Amino acid sequence: MEGKRNQLIKRMAVFLFWMIVWYVAARIIDRQIIFVGPADVIHSFAKQVPTKAFWETIAYSMSRIGLGFVTAFIAGTMIGMAAYRFRILKDLLEPVIVLMKSIPVASFVILALIWIGSENLAILVGFSIVFPLIYVNTIAGLDNADYKLLEMAQVFRVKGWYRFKYIYKPALRPFLISGCKIALGMCWKSGIAAEVIGVPAKSIGEQLYMAKIYLSTADLFAWTIVIIILSALTEKLIIYLLKFL
Amino acid sequence: MAIKMNHLKKTYNGKAIFEDVNFEFQDHRIYCLMGASGSGKTTVLHILLELVREDGGSIMRPPQLRFSAVFQEDRLCEDFSAVENIRMVTGKAMSEREIIDKLTDILPHEAIDQPVQDLSGGMKRRVAICRAIVAKSDAVIMDEPFTGLDEDTKQKVAAFILENLKGRLLILSTHHMSEVKMIKGDVVHMNDVN
Numbered sequence: 290m291e292g293k294r295n296q297l298i299k300r301m302a303v304f305l306f307w308m309i310v311w312y313v314a315a316r317i318i319d320r321q322i323i324f325v326g327p328a329d330v331i332h333s334f335a336k337q338v339p340t341k342a343f344w345e346t347i348a349y350s351m352s353r354i355g356l357g358f359v360t361a362f363i364a365g366t367m368i369g370m371a372a373y374r375f376r377i378l379k380d381l382l383e384p385v386i387v388l389m390k391s392i393p394v395a396s397f398v399i400l401a402l403i404w405i406g407s408e409n410l411a412i413l414v415g416f417s418i419v420f421p422l423i424y425v426n427t428i429a430g431l432d433n434a435d436y437k438l439l440e441m442a443q444v445f446r447v448k449g450w451y452r453f454k455y456i457y458k459p460a461l462r463p464f465l466i467s468g469c470k471i472a473l474g475m476c477w478k479s480g481i482a483a484e485v486i487g488v489p490a491k492s493i494g495e496q497l498y499m500a501k502i503y504l505s506t507a508d509l510f511a512w513t514i515v516i517i518i519l520s521a522l523t524e525k526l527i528i529y530l531l532k533f534l
Numbered sequence: 535m536a537i538k539m540n541h542l543k544k545t546y547n548g549k550a551i552f553e554d555v556n557f558e559f560q561d562h563r564i565y566c567l568m569g570a571s572g573s574g575k576t577t578v579l580h581i582l583l584e585l586v587r588e589d590g591g592s593i594m595r596p597p598q599l600r601f602s603a604v605f606q607e608d609r610l611c612e613d614f615s616a617v618e619n620i621r622m623v624t625g626k627a628m629s630e631r632e633i634i635d636k637l638t639d640i641l642p643h644e645a646i647d648q649p650v651q652d653l654s655g656g657m658k659r660r661v662a663i664c665r666a667i668v669a670k671s672d673a674v675i676m677d678e679p680f681t682g683l684d685e686d687t688k689q690k691v692a693a694f695i696l697e698n699l700k701g702r703l704l705i706l707s708t709h710h711m712s713e714v715k716m717i718k719g720d721v722v723h724m725n726d727v728n
Contacts (some may be wrong), residue, residue, distance in 0.1 A: 441609040444583050444601055445623040445669055455611045455622045 325507045333511040350493040354480035357415020365420045369427025389421040398483045407487030414483035415476040422472040430464030431457055462534055469527050477520040536560050543590030544577050551577055559703060566714040567707040569724025574705040576606055579675050599671040604679045608662040610612045612651040623669040636668050637703035640694050655682045663691055680713050694714040
């Protein structure tokens with residue numbers, strides 16, 4: 290209990306320290322177009338949070354980026370498992386995965402914008418970022434299954450589902466958790482970048498774009514903080530859900 | 535049903551572990567495989583389980599022969615309880631009540647619901663033994679099953695094995711004559727089979 294309290298005090302002290310650094314930096318720069326202080330950001334939040342449009346914007350971007358993540362997660366684990374089982378599929382997909390991992394996000398966003406327009410751009414971009422990460426981590430996790438346990442399962446003729454539940458799943462879980470941690474952050478970054486380029490209506494990307502056009506740095510900072518908070522919250526949610534896997 | 539090993543040979547890094555092993559394991563019997571460390575006991579058992587391939591000779595066994603085994607290591611799923619470890623090999627063939635009844639014959643009741651990783655070495659060994667005994671099989675292979683058990687527990691576990699073997703062939707490796715007596719087996723020396 291005492292340890293938790295001390296940790297909380299320590300965290301608050303660190304937070305306060307950086308808020309002061311931020312405040313002092315804003316005062317020294319003293320140009321609101323380039324850099325705003327915490328008070329301006331709080332003012333921007335106070336202006337936007339009570340509005341319906343603020344929450345609609347969050348819901349729009351979250352649903353698009355979330356859908357991209359979830360579909361990529363499902364496809365990545367399923368196809369990853371199939372590729373582990375059938376090595377020919379792994380060989381076949383190898384160039385696609387290399388391509389997906391190495392293609393610059395900006396190039397892909399522009400291509401995807403031409404193909405599907407701005408409405409569902411974040412879904413496709415999020416998918417293209419998350420899928421290879423989850424796919425690769427799924428295969429690595431399954432490869433990591435204890436071969437001695439697999440030998441035991443072979444001797445006892447353990448059935449497929451039980452093999453998965455007792456041997457493969459525990460091996461897979463840490464790889465999926467670490468893969469999701471990285472993938473989710475990248476999914477948010479790339480999804481928002483796609484929205485800034487595609488500028489779909491009522492999206493966070495549109496808000497960032499408008500803030501840039503109108504040189505509203507306080508709004509830009511406020512939306513950036515919203516993205517960070519959403520990314521952290523969804524990461525915690527996914528990690529929590531994966532514990533039940 | 536019998537298992538016949540004819541002129542069995544196994545080499546490792548070009549060096550022979552054993553050569554010309556000839557032996558016949560008859561059904562409904564208990565065999566205790568003895569021999570010095572490094573004489574190839576575990577390798578013979580792994581060849582029987584088809585985990586290792588022989589480098590020469592042949593092994594004849596009925597085509598559908600089904601084994602259960604206690605390995606030199608416990609080979610348990612550490613995140614799961616003793617009950618779950620047993621369920622993995624029995625599937626739906628045994629109810630939870632039946633599994634618990636078998637486990638509590640050789641394990642304290644409070645140990646059976648804990649993740650196996652929290653159990654002592656001796657308790658893990660007993661879970662591995664119980665798993666091999668309750669699994670559906672025609673023959674049971676045990677590689678030094680009594681390792682890490684005190685004398686009283688060994689007696690209890692040996693009685694449990696004999697009570698639940700139900701006529702299956704048991705091949706067990708050991709270094710101790712006291713264990714051979716406990717399990718009432720016929721001694722086979724690796725030197726004899728070489």
